[in-house]
Structure formats: C-alpha cells, structure tokens
Amino acid sequence: xxxxxxxxxxxxxxxxxxxxxxxxxxxxxxxxxxxxxxxxxxxxxxxxxxxxxxxxxxxxxxxxxxxxxxxxxxxxxxxxxxxxxxxxxxxxxxxxxxxx
Amino acid sequence: xxxxxxxxxxxxxxxxxxxxxxxxxxxxxxxxxxxxxxxxxxxxxxxxxxxxxxxxxxxxxxxxxxxxxxxxxxxxxxxxxxxxxxxxxxxxxxxxxxxxxxxxxxxxxxxxxxxxxxxxxxxxxxxxxxxxxxxxxxxxxxxxxxxxxxxxxxxxxxxxxxxxxxxxxxxxxx
Amino acid sequence: xxxxxxxxxxxxxxxxxxxxxxxxxxxxxxxxxxxxxxxxxxxxxxxxxxxxxxxxxxxxxxxxxxxxxxxxxxxxxxxxxxxxxxxxxxxxxxxxxxxxxxxxxxxxxxxxxxxxxxxxxxxxxxxxxxxxxxxxxxxxxxxxxxxxxxxxxxxxxxxxxxxxxxxxxxxxxxxxxxxxxxxxxxxxxxxxxxxxxxxxxxxxxxxxxxxxxxxxxxxxxxxxxxxxxxxxxxxxxxxxxxxxxxxxxxxxxxxxxxxxxxxxxxxxxxxxxxxxxxxxxxxxxxxxxxxxxxxxxxxxxxxxxxxxxxxxxxxxxxxxxxxxxxxxxxxxxxxxxxxxxxxxxxxxxxxxxxxxxxxxxxxxxxxxxxxxxxxxxxxxxxxxxxxxxxxxxxxxxxxxxxxxxxxxxxxxxxxxxxxxxxxxxxxxxxxxxxxxxxxxxxxxxxxxxxxxxxxxxxxxxxxxxxxxxxxxxxxxxxxxxxxxxxxxxxxxxxxxxxxxxxxxxxxxxxxxxxxxxxxxxxxxxxxxxxxxxxxxxxxxxxxxxxxxxxxxxxxxxxxxxxxxxxxxxxxxxxxxxxxxxxxxxxxxxxxxxxxxxxxxxxxxxxxxxxxxxxxxxxxxxx
Numbered sequence: 060x061x062x063x064x065x066x067x068x069x070x071x072x073x074x075x076x077x078x079x080x081x082x083x084x085x086x087x088x089x090x091x092x093x094x095x096x097x098x099x100x101x102x103x104x105x106x107x108x109x110x111x112x113x114x115x116x117x118x119x120x121x122x123x124x125x126x127x128x129x130x131x132x133x134x135x136x137x138x139x140x141x142x143x144x145x146x147x148x149x150x151x152x153x154x155x156x157x158x159x
Numbered sequence: 160x161x162x163x164x165x166x167x168x169x170x171x172x173x174x175x176x177x178x179x180x181x182x183x184x185x186x187x188x189x190x191x192x193x194x195x196x197x198x199x200x201x202x203x204x205x206x207x208x209x210x211x212x213x214x215x216x217x218x219x220x221x222x223x224x225x226x227x228x229x230x231x232x233x234x235x236x237x238x239x240x241x242x243x244x245x246x247x248x249x250x251x252x253x254x255x256x257x258x259x260x261x262x263x264x265x266x267x268x269x270x271x272x273x274x275x276x277x278x279x280x281x282x283x284x285x286x287x288x289x290x291x292x293x294x295x296x297x298x299x300x301x302x303x304x305x306x307x308x309x310x311x312x313x314x315x316x317x318x319x320x321x322x323x324x325x326x327x328x329x330x331x332x333x
Numbered sequence: 334x335x336x337x338x339x340x341x342x343x344x345x346x347x348x349x350x351x352x353x354x355x356x357x358x359x360x361x362x363x364x365x366x367x368x369x370x371x372x373x374x375x376x377x378x379x380x381x382x383x384x385x386x387x388x389x390x391x392x393x394x395x396x397x398x399x400x401x402x403x404x405x406x407x408x409x410x411x412x413x414x415x416x417x418x419x420x421x422x423x424x425x426x427x428x429x430x431x432x433x434x435x436x437x438x439x440x441x442x443x444x445x446x447x448x449x450x451x452x453x454x455x456x457x458x459x460x461x462x463x464x465x466x467x468x469x470x471x472x473x474x475x476x477x478x479x480x481x482x483x484x485x486x487x488x489x490x491x492x493x494x495x496x497x498x499x500x501x502x503x504x505x506x507x508x509x510x511x512x513x514x515x516x517x518x519x520x521x522x523x524x525x526x527x528x529x530x531x532x533x534x535x536x537x538x539x540x541x542x543x544x545x546x547x548x549x550x551x552x553x554x555x556x557x558x559x560x561x562x563x564x565x566x567x568x569x570x571x572x573x574x575x576x577x578x579x580x581x582x583x584x585x586x587x588x589x590x591x592x593x594x595x596x597x598x599x600x601x602x603x604x605x606x607x608x609x610x611x612x613x614x615x616x617x618x619x620x621x622x623x624x625x626x627x628x629x630x631x632x633x634x635x636x637x638x639x640x641x642x643x644x645x646x647x648x649x650x651x652x653x654x655x656x657x658x659x660x661x662x663x664x665x666x667x668x669x670x671x672x673x674x675x676x677x678x679x680x681x682x683x684x685x686x687x688x689x690x691x692x693x694x695x696x697x698x699x700x701x702x703x704x705x706x707x708x709x710x711x712x713x714x715x716x717x718x719x720x721x722x723x724x725x726x727x728x729x730x731x732x733x734x735x736x737x738x739x740x741x742x743x744x745x746x747x748x749x750x751x752x753x754x755x756x757x758x759x760x761x762x763x764x765x766x767x768x769x770x771x772x773x774x775x776x777x778x779x780x781x782x783x784x785x786x787x788x789x790x791x792x793x794x795x796x797x798x799x800x801x802x803x804x805x806x807x808x809x810x811x812x813x814x815x816x817x818x819x820x821x822x823x824x825x826x827x828x829x830x831x832x833x834x835x836x837x838x839x840x841x842x843x844x845x846x847x848x849x850x851x852x853x854x855x856x857x858x859x860x861x862x863x864x865x866x867x868x869x870x871x872x873x874x875x876x877x878x879x880x881x882x883x884x885x886x887x888x889x890x891x892x893x894x895x896x897x898x899x900x901x902x903x904x905x906x907x908x909x910x911x912x913x914x915x916x917x918x919x920x921x922x923x924x925x926x927x928x929x930x931x932x933x934x935x936x937x938x939x940x941x942x943x944x945x946x947x948x949x950x951x952x953x954x955x
Binding site: 060061062063064065066067069070071072073074075076077078080081082084085086087089090091093094097100101104105107108109110111113114115116118119121122123125126127128129130131132133134136137138139140141143144149 | 170171174178181182185186188189194197198201204205208211212215216217219220223224227228231232235236238239240242243257258261262264265266268269272273276277281282287288297298301302306309313316317320321323324325327328330
C-alpha cells in the first residue's frame with residue numbers, strides 16, 4: 060500500500076519536473092513547481108501513516124510545507140508581475156541575463 | 160472482481176479513483192493550450208490530492224490542502240495569469256532537443272524511483288497509524304507543544320512574504 | 334738520458350688553447366693585438382716542441398704521463414700524452430707550420446673584419462692538432478680528431494656569407510664524418526677485444542705484436558675501419574671530394590689544415606696504429622692500392638683544373654696517396670718522411686698561391702701570367718716548392734718520394750709503375766701551373782705586386798726547409814739516420830740507384846713537356862682537347878664523381894628527408910593539431926551550454942541528479 064502512494068507521488072513529481080523544465084510561460088513553470096511540492100506532501104503523509112515509525116510528524120511537516128509553498132507562490136507571482144511590467148513578456152527564455 | 164493478486168479494499172478503490180483524477184489533471188495541465196484551462200486542471204489535481212489525504216486519514220491536512228491550494232493558490236495563479244500574459248494561447252515551443260532530453264530525464268528519474276520503491280523493504284511489522292481519531296486535536300496538541308517554534312516562525316514568514324509580495328508587485332510611485 | 338722538457342710536453346697544446354680563449358673572450362676589440370697574441374701562442378708551442386725534439390734526438394727515453402679522467406663501471410678512461418720520436422717530430426712539424434701560417438695571416442687577413450675570430454679558430458685548431466699528435470690512447474685521439482674536423486668546418490666556412498663556402502664546409506664535415514663512422518666502429522671493436530678495454534697505443538702495440546691474441550679476421554676488420562677514418566680525413570678515394578671544395582676557405586688555412594697538418598692526421602693515425610696493420614696483410618694491401626690509385630687519379634684530375642688552389646688541392650690528395658702507398662708497403666719510415674717534407678713544400682706552395690691571389694685578386698690561372706717579373710720572391714720560392722714536389726734532386730721531395738718508390742719497386746713493381754706515372758703527371762701539372770702563372774707576358778690589369786714582408790718571410794723560411802729537409806734521410810751509406818731514429822727501420826737502400834735515375838728522368842720529362850706546351854708553344858695547348866674532348870671534359874669534371882655522389886646519395890637522402898618531413902608535418906603535427914583542435918571544439922561545444930536559460934541549467938541539474946541517483950540505486954550491481 061505504501062509503495063502505491065509513493066509511486067503516485069513519483070509520477071506527479073516527474074510530471075511536474077517535465078513541466079518546470081519545458082514550459083515557456085513563467086506562470087506555468089510556477090504551477091509545475093506547485094505540483095512537485097504537492098507530490099512531496101503526499102509522500103510525507105503516506106509515510107506518516109504507513110512508514111517505518113508511524114507518527115503525526117509527517118502530517119505536521121506537510122502543513123508547514125503547504126504554508127511555505129503558499130508564501131512562495133505569492134512572492135513568485137509578485138516577481139513575475141514586476142518582471143512583466145519591465146520586460147513586457149512572461150516567457151522564461153527571454154530572461155537570460157545569467158549568461159556569463 | 161478479485162483477480163491479479165490484488166487485495167481489493169475500499170481504500171484501494173478510493174485510492175485508484177483519486178489517482179486517476181490526479182494523473183489526468185496533471186497530464187492535461189501540460190497538454191492543454193489555453194492557460195486558464197491549465198489552471199483549472201491543476202485545481203483538479205489539488206482536489207484529488209485532498210481526497211487522497213482523506214483516504215490516508217489525514218483530515219486536517221486534507222482540509223488545509225483544499226483551502227489553501229485549491230482555493231488560494233489557484234486564485235493567485237489566475238491573478239498572475241491575468242496580470243501578465245493574457246494571450247491565453249501558448250505558442251508552440253521551438254526547442255525539440257531540450258524537450259526530448261527533459262522528457263527522457265524525467266522518465267529515467269521516474270524509473271529509478273520506481274525501482275527503488277519496488278525493491279525497498281519497508282518494515283511490515285509496524286501497524287499503521289490510527290490517525291483518524293480526533294485528528295485535528297492531536298495535530299493541534301503536537302503543533303503547539305513540540306513544534307511551536309517552527310509554527311511561530313512560519314507565521315513570521317507568511318507576514319514577511321505578503322508584505323514583500325505587495326512591495327514587489329505594486330506599481331512604481333507616479 | 335733523463336727528460337727535462339718532455340715532461341712538460343703537455344703544455345704544447347695549452348699555449349694555443351690559451352690564445353684561443355683570450356681571443357674568444359676579448360677578440361672583438363683587439364683587431365691589432367689579437368693576431369699577435371695568437372702568433373705568440375704558436376711560437377711558444379713551437380719553442381717547447383723544438384726543445385722536446387732536440388731532447389728526443391739526443392736519445393732521450395720515451396715519456397708517458399697521464400691521469401684517470403672518468404671511471405665507468407670497471408673501465409677507466411685515461412687522459413695522457415706520449416712523447417716518442419714520432420710524436421716529437423709531428424709536434425715540431427705542426428707547430429712550425431702553424432707559426433709560419435700565423436705570421437703570414439697577419440698580412441693576408443689584415444683587412445678582414447673578423448680577423449680575431451680567424452686567429453681564434455686557428456689557435457683552436459693548432460691546439461687540437463697538437464693534442465691529436467701527443468694523445469696516448471685511441472679514444473683521446475678520436476676526441477681531438479673530431480675537434481680538428483670541427484675547426485676545419487669553422488675555417489672552411491669562415492666567409493660564411495658566401496654560399497659556396499657554406500656548402501663546402503658542410504661537405505667537408507659530412508664526408509669526413511662518413512670516414513669517422515668507420516673509425517668509431519673500429520674504436521668500439523677495439524674496446525671490445527682489447528684486454529682490460531685498454532685503448533692506449535702501448536697496449537695496442539703489445540697485443541697486436543703477439544700473433545693469435547686476436548683473430549686475423551677481426552684484425553683486418555679493425556684495420557680497414559681505421560683506414561676508413563684515415564681515408565675520410567686524408568682525402569683518399571672515394572672520400573676525396575671534400576678537399577678541393579675546401580679551398581673556399583682562406584688560403585692560409587688551406588696551407589695549414591689541408592696541406593700540412595690535418596690531412597696528414599690520417600697518415601699519422603695509420604702510423605700510430607701500425608701494429609694492427611702489420612698483423613693483417615690484407616689490410617696493408619688495401620691501404621697500398623687505395624693510396625696508389627688515389628695518387629694517379631688525383632694527379633690526372635689536376636692537369637685539367639684552372640683554379641690555382643684546386644690544382645694544389647688535388648696535388649695534396651695525390652701526395653697523400655703516395656704516403657698511404659708507403660704505409661701499405663709496410664714502411665712507416667718512408668711515409669712519415671714524405672709527410673715531413675710534404676708539409677713544408679705544400680705549405681710553401683699554398684702560401685705562395687695566397688700571395689699571388691692577394692696580388693691579382695683572381696684564382697684562375699688563365700687570367701694570370703708574367704708574374705715572375707713583378708713578384709720575384711714569391712716566384713722563386715714557388716719554383717723551389719714546385720721542384721720539390723716534382724721530385725727533382727737535391728730537393729727534399731726527391732729523397733722522400735724516392736724512398737717510397739724504392740719500397741714499391743722492392744715489393745710490388747706494379748705499384749712502382751703507378752707511382753712513376755703519377756710522378757710524371759705531377760711534374761706536368763706543376764710545370765703547367767708555374768709557367769702559366771709566372772712566365773709569359775703579364776696581362777693587363779693583373780700585373781701584381783710583391784706581397785709585404787710579413788707574407789714573404791714565411792715563404793723564404795719554408796723554401797729553405799723544402800731544400801734541406803730531405804738530407805736527413807738519404808739512401809747512401811751512413812747518411813740515413815732519420816729512419817733509424819724514427820721507427821728503428823731505415824728506408825730501403827737496395828735498388829735505389831735505378832729508382833733515383835728513373836724518377837729524376839720522369840720529373841725532368843714532365844717539366845720539359847710543360848715548357849714545350851706552355852712556354853715554347855711547340856705543342857699546341859689544345860692538342861689533347863681537340864682530338865679527345867671527352868678526355869678533357871672527364872678530367873675537368875673530376876670524373877663526374879661529385880655528380881655521381883649527388884645523384885646517388887644526396888638526391889635519395891633528400892627524398893627521404895622530405896618524406897620524413899611530410900610525415901612529421903602531417904602525421905605527427907596533424908595528431909598534435911588534432912589534440913588541440915579537439916580541446917577547442919570541446920570548449921566551443923561546452924560554451925553553448927551556458928546560454929543563460931534557466932530551464933537549460935535546470936535540465937543539466939536534473940541530468941546530474943539522475944546520474945547520481947542511478948549510481949546510488951544501482952549499488953547492488955557493482
């Protein structure tokens with residue numbers, strides 16, 4: 060049972076990874092990152108129930124990650140809006156100042 | 160039904176149902192063209208995940224998931240879309256090599272994880288947690304005693320985050 | 334009798350060496366005093382070697398001294414010097430001619446910019462030659478042998494801005510190198526076979542004096558290889574080709590190196606290692622026949638040459654052939670006697686030619702004429718030298734050549750015939766040379782003037798020596814002490830009356846023919862040329878030997894060189910360029926990875942993660 064949950068989390072993680080690496084729109088990259096974070100949460104809660112030492116710590120940990128992820132999305136969208144205002148585009152491949 | 164050595168139980172059925180929802184939602188998120196549709200399928204994923212938390216007897220986490228993710232984060236993303244690029248249609252990307260290598264890397268990573276999960280012996284003797292009884296109260300007890308410091312720090316973090324977001328996103332003073 | 338001066342014989346090469354070092358360091362500013370220092374150096378060695386010779390003439394014992402220089406394994410390389418009758422004589426010959434050439438060069442090279450360099454090289458040469466002469470083991474002799482070759486190279490190419498001089502210097506070095514390879518192999522063989530690896534001449538004489546210690550086959554091989562070295566250095570056929578070209582160097586050094594001393598080193602080497610040759614009759618025969626052939630071969634070329642120095646160069650080759658023939662007949666005495674007299678009159682002839690060239694600024698004898706009227710001293714001394722070379726009594730050349738011819742008649746009449754024929758040719762080409770240059774009417778523009786005293790005094794000294802040097806070994810009863818003193822054997826005494834008559838007749842005949850053709854005009858000059866033009870061309874072109882060597886060796890070696898060069902440039906160089914290019918290509922490819930795209934960087938991170946995870950998860954497989 061545990062391995063099913065873990066496999067499910069792995070699938071979500073890899074789908075999110077592909078989206079984060081490939082999509083051009085920055086908001087969609089953010090969405091993919093959220094997907095990856097969610098898969099981590101699933102892992103944590105699954106281990107809290109079926110893990111080696113079952114305890115509530117997994118669920119509390121996942122609460123914290125949810126909060127931090129929410130904060131991160133907020134700041135990320137704010138940055139994107141600011142960038143869009145100065146650049147006029149929200150495509151990640153146009154933000155390549157880190158070339159050298 | 161009983162076949163294929165699968166021990167059908169209610170938990171398993173529910174798991175499969177929610178799993179299907181989540182996977183379909185994730186795949187649609189990647190393949191749809193209109194951005195708003197993508198956000199909608201992401202919201203479906205979040206909801207499915209909430210359901211799965213319920214199956215895992217983590218009601219409080221499920222509640223938080225639906226409230227925060229399916230609610231706040233999704234709305235936030237829609238706002239983000241509307242304020243940045245509301246062309247609504249994603250152009251075809253022009254980097255096939257990059258896409259193919261990324262896909263291969265993701266698949267290989269999944270393969271490795273799957274292999275690791277399959278071959279690892281998790282201790283079968285420990286009984287699963289009976290977390291469904293008074294789940295919220297138990298979490299509250301632990302949160303405010305053992306984990307009170309991280310709790311306070313997270314609240315500080317949230318304050319800082321929302322102030323920071325406002326500062327970054329507001330227009331330059333005219 | 335005790336030796337007072339002989340123990341200081343090692344100083345004899347040191348004086349010129351000191352002069353060399355001084356001139357090397359300070360020469361550039363000493364254009365006036367540099368030559369004087371060099372001359373003083375050679376004078377010092379002349380005085381000391383004369384003292385040693387006088388001591389040895391008085392019957393002093395042989396002297397040998399040395400020290401251990403390098404010890405490798407069980408073998409000790411010693412450096413030492415031998416004072417024997419032979420080496421004392423050679424020391425005096427070398428230092429005397431060197432001194433006279435030094436004095437002469439003060440006048441001849443007066444206007445040259447690099448006069449100090451010239452004198453430095455001459456001093457180095459003198460040191461090397463003297464070292465060669467007194468070396469007491471074969472390895473040390475080889476070292477000085479090579480040094481002498483180096484000095485020859487430097488001096489032939491002294492006017493290096495002339496391409497002919499450069500080519501001649503290279504040719505000299507390379508051709509003598511061919512001979513030196515033989516010498517080196519002989520050295521190695523001797524090292525292998527001699528007991529205790531002892532290469533000193535005393536040990537060689539000891540070992541090869543006893544029969545059976547070393548097999549005859551090996552002995553013959555060693556002897557032939559040593560002779561090969563002598564062939565190179567002394568310009569015998571087939572390695573004679575460098576000597577005429579070496580005339581590109583200044584005339585004083587043609588006199589010093591390529592007439593009197595260095596080319597005599599080959600003869601000296603055979604004389605020093607004579608016990609090896611004595612033990613192998615086959616080697617002796619080879620030496621004799623090669624020498625005889627060279628004598629007549631070179632003489633035949635000399636009668637068709639037009640350059641005054643080249644005629645004298647071929648004459649040197651021919652006379653060295655006589656010396657080799659004498660050695661091959663078993664008579665070290667006759668060979669050394671002829672070497673002794675030849676040094677004086679050939680040096681005289683070359684210095685006289687230098688005086689002529691200095692006056693008329695050309696080397697072509699057909700552009701000269703009538704110089705006997707304006708250059709009296711030169712003409713008279715040249716005449717003495719020419720007569721000595723032609724073997725006219727009572728000059729020195731007559732006695733030494735007769736010693737050789739008498740030995741030949743005694744042992745190998747065929748060689749005697751060849752020797753006589755070569756003597757006829759010798760007289761003919763010398764008289765041709767003399768009459769064309771000094772007799773007849775002077776041409777306009779080439780009237781010449783006598784050279785300064787600093788150049789004519791050495792000529793006179795050498796002429797005197799050319800006259801009297803022969804009297805030390807005359808084949809009459811009670812008058813020949815030279816041979817006894819030098820080697821313990823006198824020169825041949827039987828049958829000498831016949832030889833004296835025949836050789837004198839032949840010499841006079843040659844001179845008469847020359848007079849008829851070139852002075853009287855009774856026989857037209859182109860008598861032979863008109864009837865047998867092919868013969869003239871053959872002789873003029875030196876039997877096309879240079880062309881043959883060029884076609885066989887130079888062309889093929891150059892082709893091999895070009896092949897290797899192409900290999901080096903394309904294969905080896907290509908591999909190197911490939912390595913460099915691969916690095917550049919890799920760098921350029923890697924640069925494309927840094928495109929500033931966040932997602933690219935993210936992809937690289939994921940790839941790294943995948944590899945790492947695979948490695949850790951796959952641990953059970955390795």
